[in-house]
Amino acid sequence: MxxxxxxxxxxxxxxxxxxxxxxxxxxxxTFFIIAVFFNQLIPLLILFFSQIPLIIIAKVKKEWLRLIxxxxxxxxxxxxxxxxxxxxxxxxxxxxxxxxxxxxMTVRFIVLVESFSIFFLTTSPDMxxxxxxxxxxxxxFCFAFTTAIRFVPILAEEAQTIIDxxxxxxxxxxxxxxxxxxxxxxxxxxxxxxNAIRRSLxxxxxxxxxxxxxxxxxxxxxxxxxxxxxxxxxxxSALMLVASLxxxxxxxxxxxxxxxxxxx
Amino acid sequence: MAIIEARNLTYTYPYAESxxxxxxxxxxxxxxxxxxxxxxxxxxxxxxxxxxxxxxHFYGGKLEGEITVAGLRTIEHPIHEIAQHVGLVFQNPxxxxxxxxxxxxxxxxxxxxxLPRDEMRRRVDWALKVTGIYDxxxxxxxxxxxxxxxxxxxxxxxxxxxxxxxxxEPTSFLDxxxxxxxxxxxxxxxxxxxxxxxxxxxxxxxxxxYANRVIVMNEGQIILDGEPRKVFLENEAALIGxxxxxxxxxYMLLKRAGLNIGRVPLSxxxxxxxxxxxxxFDRG
Ligand SMILES: Nc1ncnc2c1ncn2[C@@H]1O[C@H](COP(=O)(O)OP(=O)(O)OP(=O)(O)O)[C@@H](O)[C@H]1O
Ligand SMILES: [Mg+2]
Numbered sequence: 394m395x396x397x398x399x400x401x402x403x404x405x406x407x408x409x410x411x412x413x414x415x416x417x418x419x420x421x422x423t424f425f426i427i428a429v430f431f432n433q434l435i436p437l438l439i440l441f442f443s444q445i446p447l448i449i450i451a452k453v454k455k456e457w458l459r460l461i462x463x464x465x466x467x468x469x470x471x472x473x474x475x476x477x478x479x480x481x482x483x484x485x486x487x488x489x490x491x492x493x494x495x496x497x498m499t500v501r502f503i504v505l506v507e508s509f510s511i512f513f514l515t516t517s518p519d520m521x522x523x524x525x526x527x528x529x530x531x532x533x534f535c536f537a538f539t540t541a542i543r544f545v546p547i548l549a550e551e552a553q554t555i556i557d558x559x560x561x562x563x564x565x566x567x568x569x570x571x572x573x574x575x576x577x578x579x580x581x582x583x584x585x586x587x588n589a590i591r592r593s594l595x596x597x598x599x600x601x602x603x604x605x606x607x608x609x610x611x612x613x614x615x616x617x618x619x620x621x622x623x624x625x626x627x628x629x630s631a632l633m634l635v636a637s638l639x640x641x642x643x644x645x646x647x648x649x650x651x652x653x654x655x656x657x
Numbered sequence: 658m659a660i661i662e663a664r665n666l667t668y669t670y671p672y673a674e675s676x677x678x679x680x681x682x683x684x685x686x687x688x689x690x691x692x693x694x695x696x697x698x699x700x701x702x703x704x705x706x707x708x709x710x711x712x713x714h715f716y717g718g719k720l721e722g723e724i725t726v727a728g729l730r731t732i733e734h735p736i737h738e739i740a741q742h743v744g745l746v747f748q749n750p751x752x753x754x755x756x757x758x759x760x761x762x763x764x765x766x767x768x769x770x771x772l773p774r775d776e777m778r779r780r781v782d783w784a785l786k787v788t789g790i791y792d793x794x795x796x797x798x799x800x801x802x803x804x805x806x807x808x809x810x811x812x813x814x815x816x817x818x819x820x821x822x823x824x825x826e827p828t829s830f831l832d833x834x835x836x837x838x839x840x841x842x843x844x845x846x847x848x849x850x851x852x853x854x855x856x857x858x859x860x861x862x863x864x865x866x867y868a869n870r871v872i873v874m875n876e877g878q879i880i881l882d883g884e885p886r887k888v889f890l891e892n893e894a895a896l897i898g899x900x901x902x903x904x905x906x907x908y909m910l911l912k913r914a915g916l917n918i919g920r921v922p923l924s925x926x927x928x929x930x931x932x933x934x935x936x937x938f939d940r941g
Contacts, residue, residue, distance in 0.1 A: 518757055519756070522757075536755070539757055543756075546799070547751065547799065592752055595747065595749065596753070599747060599752065601736045601737070602711065602740050602745040602814070603740060603766035604740045604769040604770050604817065606737060607740075607769050607771065608769070610771045611769060611771055612771050612774060612777065613768055613774075614760065614767075614774065615761075
């Protein structure tokens with residue numbers, strides 16, 4: 394599905410890719426918080442556009458556009474739901490301000506998607522696993538995480554093979570009856586699960602053969618180290634947070650409707 | 658001193674009615690290159706699992722008799738300790754690689770052992786170079802093709818610097834060319850680094866030229882054990898369906914037809930050389 398393709402990591406190199414995942418995560422989280430603070434259209438639009446240079450620097454424009462396109466379905470739903478609920482439940486009289494409010498909520502959603510996609514598009518699962526490990530998450534969980542990522546494409550391929558094989562033997566997957574359709578998926582699920590179990594046993598065997606659990610003090614080939622640019626990014630995030638807190642408290646943000654002087 | 662010694666070894670899997678192998682006695686010296694073969698289900702994989710302690714520690718079941726590997730009685734030592742002496746390479750490359758880059762996969766065992774980083778770096782680079790995949794080290798293991806994946810698997814046990822490497826049908830998922838290359842790598846580990854090799858293989862045509870000893874199993878027992886040139890001539894080997902190398906079969910046919918070319922050949926090169934010599938001798 395195109396929406397998830399937007400979250401798939403592609404191994405390229407850019408200044409954004411080189412930032413420590415921990416620092417990048419703090420930055421993304423800051424953006425997230427700021428986007429939740431504001432519910433007016435103008436600051437949310439500013440947030441949205443301020444991220445675009447990062448996407449260009451990171452060379453992930455194509456994936457990002459695909460992601461935005463993929464999320465447009467949800468964005469439309471959010472917009473419509475907001476228009477409807479604002480129309481019925483709030484005192485807004487003008488259609489313009491209802492639309493502005495609904496747009497603001499939609500843009501907020503897109504900003505959230507945008508900031509997380511920057512994180513996932515520019516952080517290799519490997520680095521992510523390593524940073525999980527280094528912030529003190531037990532190694533077993535980190536290992537499970539990276540292994541899951543490694544095996545998702547293989548399992549997907551396997552599922553496709555099984556579907557094709559069962560179809561070739563006459564299994565119908567498109568039927569009228571919903572219950573029947575569900576039942577028809579059983580011949581696909583069972584071999585898939587059996588295979589997955591067999592595979593995990595083989596994996597366990599291979600892990601044991603490579604001295605899994607030999608010592609409590611496991612070492613790693615690589616060690617993530619925060620550098621100056623990473624601390625800078627954290628500092629920038631902190632400043633952004635303070636600035637937006639200030640704006641949120643003390644500045645009266647005009648609405649688009651007021652600026653354009655649309656009469657309600 | 659033998660590197661692996663098994664005496665009257667019998668093993669039964671949990672819930673199995675009969676043992677997977679019975680009364681196996683075996684002595685393997687340091688530096689040998691052993692080819693282990695036999696029909697499907699005869700217990701080769703099961704025997705390999707005994708060499709690094711997966712049996713009995715991982716599989717459970719009932720192990721009777723004695724087995725020592727590198728001086729350790731496997732029953733008394735955990736797998737991770739034995740794994741530092743015996744590396745096991747499995748059939749399916751896909752299911753023995755975990756990491757998202759090749760070099761991290763090779764480092765996996767060393768990380769588990771808690772080696773210091775510079776030592777780890779050195780060993781990983783060395784193992785990658787020996788197996789000829791140094792240039793691929795930053796690729797993902799699942800991106801490269803089967804033969805290279807199997808090299809990664811070999812590199813990852815090699816990095817742990819074991820004395821013995823056991824390979825269970827490492828070429829069965831590979832095309833003939835990759836298989837030939839992998840067997841070449843395995844041969845170098847044996848001849849250049851002195852690592853004891855136990856290779857389970859059905860492709861005897863390709864593998865037998867490297868081995869100094871062939872062990873044939875059938876129905877849970879060792880039925881033949883000796884030099885390849887002798888073992889392949891035995892009637893029993895042909896009867897249970899061991900894939901006798903074609904060059905040996907040709908040798909036997911020639912002999913039956915009256916042309917004795919002397920030594921039993923193990924490769925086409927050896928065969929053609931002997932035939933040339935025999936013909937020149939005949940004429941002269
Ligand atoms: N995990 C297991 N649990 C129970 N029985 C097993 C298990 N693995 C193998 N066996 C049985 O043990 C016997 C020997 O099997 P093994 O896999 O060792 O044979 P093999 O010589 O490796 O065969 P192949 O050439 O097909 O790999 C077989 O009868 C098999 O059914
Ligand atoms: Mg086997």
